[in-house]
Amino acid sequence: MDCRRSRTTDPEKWIATCPEGSKAVCEELRELIFRWEPDLKESINSNMLCYSLKKRVCGISGFKDHAQLTFYRGSDLPDPMRLFNHGLENASIHSIDLPHGLEGLNQRALRKLLHAAVLLDAEPSQRKPPAPPREEWPMPEVLAARLKKNKAAAAFYDQLKPTYQREYKVWVGTAKQPETIAKRLDETLRALAAGKKWAQRKEAC
Structure with missing residues (x-):
């Protein structure tokens, strides 16, 4: 926006x-x-x-x-x-x-x-029907490969709650251009290795 x-x-x-x-x-x-x-x-x-x-x-x-x-x-x-x-x-x-x-x-x-x-x-007052369970976002192959090579990042990622893991998976998985994917991967690995959640990732840059 x-x-x-x-x-x-x-x-x-x-x-x-x-x-x-x-x-x-x-x-x-x-x-x-x-x-x-x-x-x-x-x-x-x-x-x-x-x-x-x-x-x-x-x-x-x-x-x-x-x-x-x-x-x-x-x-x-x-x-x-x-x-x-x-x-x-x-x-x-x-x-x-x-x-x-x-x-x-x-x-x-x-x-x-x-x-x-x-x-x-x-109809803003209309009660929202119960949402179906949110489908798990697939792990991007490029992220999985990078985590295998970075033990510190992988260790912090593994201890994150699924909600916080999803934020990183969505962010990397929705990138389309090679340069965007590479940039988000680098930023993700730096943030995870520094013990930062997705919302805190800028602090690790």
Whole structure:
């Protein structure tokens, strides 16, 4: 999420001034949201194009090399197609990074996700049904290989509770680009060897 001061309060100007690497995708996302959920109100907040009813439902961010669609109550939404690929360690906000635009994105699943978010916002007092047990996040092979070579990091990782282990697995496992994977692995091993949980990892750098 882009937390810089908004460059404009006008959605049209916001789209017009998006970085070239994400402008077209932001325009497409905006059109889909208007088509699928026309009652949502559009505004600018924290340099994001936001859509609200009672509260903010979702928001679009435009970065230099990709667009991002954020759901403010993402952790409460069903996501059987696993569209969420960013911020999964967060307690509430989850996002969909779109480095390749909408190519390959299951738009039918996205529409269902957006509709579920709108229903959740419309009925905030509705009791949430008991969540099914969260599926265990698979151990990334690259992380497992590095842990075998670093006894201090592996020892601390093994003593972490599953919740804290998951944070590291998600963070490494959701990286796509080789340079991002390498960077997160290095940071992970330094943090674990220093006895730091994921939220404290910056302290070890």
